[in-house]
Amino acid sequence: EPEVTQTPSHQVTQMGQEVILRCVPISNHLYFYWYRQILGQKVEFLVSFYNNEISEKSEIFDDQFSVERPDGSNFTLKIRSTKLEDSAMYFCASSEDGRAENEQFFGPGTRLTVL
């Protein structure tokens, strides 16, 4: 069964450093997403991406964040200068298209720890 994969599973970084989180969405899916879950809290939407452009983004997704599809398979989230409060689990998701009724398939997450 096709699945969304994410690497690394755990990333530890120093405050102020840049990090890139990687995701491989399901191959025939057209919409990609990043969500964030601070420990013990709800899952929060960051951004959606379609046709090499940001489709929608939340207030959390400020200038420190960027997304990219550098090739035909990877989808990345970059945090330019990490802050302590960026420590969270980051989930990538993909869906066949952007319709509201479609299930979003989530990856296993990357746990980011900022020291």
Added chain:
Amino acid sequence: AQKVTQAQTEISVVEKEDVTLDCVYETRDTTYYLFWYKQPPSGELVFLIRRNSFDEQNEISGRYSWNFQKSTSSFNFTITASQVVDSAVYFCALSESNTGNQFYFGTGTSLTVIP
């Protein structure tokens, strides 16, 4: 304002008991979709069910059942004869046809099934 409210933060039940997880949502859209996801201790998000706003028929899948009531804006989830493997955090989520493709998650209910 919260679009999805899961008032129960933590629930503990003894194995074989039935348990109901509550979800209340808020939306102005006439077309919307509700989802339940399970997050086991390993951290991934596992899709359980999707419901659209036009289908209020309750659904049963094995030990799982869902009660969708538009009159009370609720989409509750019942596990019958709970098992230890049901221990997880359960998230209710909403997507709206008119407001883009993001999912709005509740804060989750942590279920512990005691053997």
